[in-house]
Amino acid sequence: MATQSPVYVAGAYEHPTREAPDKSTMQLHAEVARGALEDAGLEKDAIDAYFTAGMPEYESGLPPLIMADYLGLDVSYADTTDFGGSSYISHVGHAVAAIRNGTCDVALITLAGRPRSRGQATGSGARAIRTAQDSFERIYGATNIGMYGMAAQRHMHEYRTTAEQLAEIRVAASHHAQFNEHAMYQDPVTVEDVVSSRVVADPLHLLDCCVISDGGGALLVVSEDVRSRLERECVEVLGHGESVGHHRAGRIDLTRTAAEESGSRAFDEAGLEPTDVDYASIYDSFTITVLEAIEDLGFCEKGEGGSFVEGGTLKAPNGALPFNTDGGGLCSNHPANRGGMTKVIEAVRQLRGDANDEVQVNADIALAHGTGGSIGTRHGAATVVLGGEDR
Amino acid sequence: MSWEPRPAPEINPETERYWSAAADETLLVRECGDCGLVYHYPREYCPDCFGDDVDWREAAGTGTVYSYSVTRTMSGWPEEDLPLIVAYVELDEGPRLLTNLDCEPGAVDIGTRVEVRFVPLESADAAVPVFVPLEE
Numbered sequence: 001m002a003t004q005s006p007v008y009v010a011g012a013y014e015h016p017t018r019e020a021p022d023k024s025t026m027q028l029h030a031e032v033a034r035g036a037l038e039d040a041g042l043e044k045d046a047i048d049a050y051f052t053a054g055m056p057e058y059e060s061g062l063p064p065l066i067m068a069d070y071l072g073l074d075v076s077y078a079d080t081t082d083f084g085g086s087s088y089i090s091h092v093g094h095a096v097a098a099i100r101n102g103t104c105d106v107a108l109i110t111l112a113g114r115p116r117s118r119g120q121a122t123g124s125g126a127r128a129i130r131t132a133q134d135s136f137e138r139i140y141g142a143t144n145i146g147m148y149g150m151a152a153q154r155h156m157h158e159y160r161t162t163a164e165q166l167a168e169i170r171v172a173a174s175h176h177a178q179f180n181e182h183a184m185y186q187d188p189v190t191v192e193d194v195v196s197s198r199v200v201a202d203p204l205h206l207l208d209c210c211v212i213s214d215g216g217g218a219l220l221v222v223s224e225d226v227r228s229r230l231e232r233e234c235v236e237v238l239g240h241g242e243s244v245g246h247h248r249a250g251r252i253d254l255t256r257t258a259a260e261e262s263g264s265r266a267f268d269e270a271g272l273e274p275t276d277v278d279y280a281s282i283y284d285s286f287t288i289t290v291l292e293a294i295e296d297l298g299f300c301e302k303g304e305g306g307s308f309v310e311g312g313t314l315k316a317p318n319g320a321l322p323f324n325t326d327g328g329g330l331c332s333n334h335p336a337n338r339g340g341m342t343k344v345i346e347a348v349r350q351l352r353g354d355a356n357d358e359v360q361v362n363a364d365i366a367l368a369h370g371t372g373g374s375i376g377t378r379h380g381a382a383t384v385v386l387g388g389e390d391r
Numbered sequence: 392m393s394w395e396p397r398p399a400p401e402i403n404p405e406t407e408r409y410w411s412a413a414a415d416e417t418l419l420v421r422e423c424g425d426c427g428l429v430y431h432y433p434r435e436y437c438p439d440c441f442g443d444d445v446d447w448r449e450a451a452g453t454g455t456v457y458s459y460s461v462t463r464t465m466s467g468w469p470e471e472d473l474p475l476i477v478a479y480v481e482l483d484e485g486p487r488l489l490t491n492l493d494c495e496p497g498a499v500d501i502g503t504r505v506e507v508r509f510v511p512l513e514s515a516d517a518a519v520p521v522f523v524p525l526e527e
Contacts, residue, residue, distance in 0.1 A: 125465060125466040125467050126397070126398065126465055126466065126467035126468045127398075127467075128398065129398050129399075129400070129401050132403065132405070132406070132432070133432065134398075134401075135400035135401050135402075135406065135432075136400070136431075136432040136488075136489060137489050138398055139397065139398050139399065139400050139519060140477055140489055140490055140491045140519075140521075141397070141462060141465055141468055141472075141475045141477055141491070142477055142489060143462065143465060143477075145460075145462070146460045146462050146475075146477045147460075147477075149460030149461075149462075150458040150459060150460045150477065150478070150479060151458070152460075153458045153459060153460055153501065154457065154458035154501065157458070157501045199461075199463070200462075200463070200464075201460045201461065201462045201463075202459075202460050202461045202496075203460075204460075247432075247487075249428060249430035249431070249438040249439060249486065250429075250430045250431045250432075250482075250485065250486025250487050250488065251485075251486070251487065252479065252487055254457075254458055254479070377489075
């Protein structure tokens with residue numbers, strides 16, 4: 001990929017709403033698409049590829065068909081890869097490949113959803129049996145948070161990771177959220193606040209969990225040709241990797257995620273190392289999601305994530321690895337229960353110097369990583385390494 | 392531990408034998424005759440070598456808690472079944488199987504030895520394997 005033509009993120013837009021009772025989900029998709037077009041300085045007619053993982057609230061719906069219809073898009077390429085929350089990061093990689101293939105020049109990626117307005121029981125509700133695996137999992141009350149709780153329990157067992165160390169992740173996110181006027185929870189919290197909050201699924205507390213919010217986001221990924229005609233500062237996609245993690249036929253390791261593979265692929269493609277990363281957006285469905293991703297992406301050794309996140313490592317602007325400077329899914333926004341999109345958007349803001357002043361990092365290289373599905377069963381991992389224009 | 396109205400398994404041709412064996416209080420795993428992998432959940436083709444020389448094997452029904460989490464509230468779940476312990480139990484035959492631990496939350500930890508119990512369903516064609524601490 002390093003020898004091929006550069007591809008850029010030219011437009012990024014995050015919907016400011018966190019609760020949208022008076023809008024439809026498709027409307028939110030349209031609003032974020034308009035926002036990204038305006039950000040890039042492009043017209044809708046320029047779009048010739050469309051990516052979405054669909055609308056999780058609908059049982060099925062042939063996402064690219066219903067959304068291309070709704071948005072009035074004529075495209076030569078459509079992709080609806082669904083890795084849960086990591087989808088939108090994998091879409092960036094797929095868009096880069098399609099653009100390099102000459103299939104398209106301007107790829108629109110959208111996410112939107114209204115789980116908050118719809119009163120969705122997120123992560124802690126019994127769910128219907130739909131797949132073969134469900135008959136061996138959901139009959140036991142396997143929920144997202146229960147599965148991540150088991151991962152945290154095992155990580156604590158193997159590596160002596162503590163609840164206080166996990167709490168440091170929420171503390172850093174909440175420190176950033178206080179500067180984000182759109183963040184759902186803007187009050188900084190302490191380690192004590194986190195560990196004294198209600199236990200939802202051992203050892204995870206309420207404040208170890210992400211918010212439930214409406215909203216969405218969109219990205220425009222463009223070719224060198226298109227970028228040369230734009231006035232706006234763009235961000236180059238330097239590397240991408242993705243991977244699927246699963247049970248391994250009964251040998252699941254709850255302390256490891258597919259970020260090991262997605263991260264190393266993304267770094268290889270970029271020709272960079274974790275030590276080159278100035279800012280990291282890391283999907284934070286739960287604090288343990290971040291801790292395991294930090295280890296698996298190579299920011300520290302396996303098992304050392306707990307000590308790594310202590311002492312303000314993740315706090316912008318001065319921590320060694322500032323992360324989720326918008327407040328992340330833990331404090332700001334988790335649209336449609338899927339956080340990958342906002343991870344790319346905040347990484348783009350950091351590289352363009354558009355992050356909130358108090359958390360703006362002097363970043364040339366940023367990473368955005370998503371973990372979709374559940375690390376306790378099946379999960380997707382997708383990583384992109386992004387570079388600023390003046391790096 | 393009651394079961395209904397908890398979701399019951401959907402039984403298909405690949406898994407019917409597993410569930411009917413459970414109704415007879417036997418826990419089955421699958422074993423590949425080509426590569427030797429013992430695995431769960433049941434599939435007709437070995438997920439390692441993709442071989443089709445796959446047999447059913449009776450498991451001892453004992454294992455060790457690999458990890459667990461206690462859920463105190465769950466929408467759509469019978470109140471009397473809460474708190475609920477979801478766990479991975481590593482069977483003595485090898486595979487880690489997702490299940491429930493039917494005991495008080497304080498009675499188990501990672502590494503606790505457990506043995507299988509079968510919870511009957513309304514349908515006599517299947518029962519659900521859960522685990523309880525082993526009295527040694």
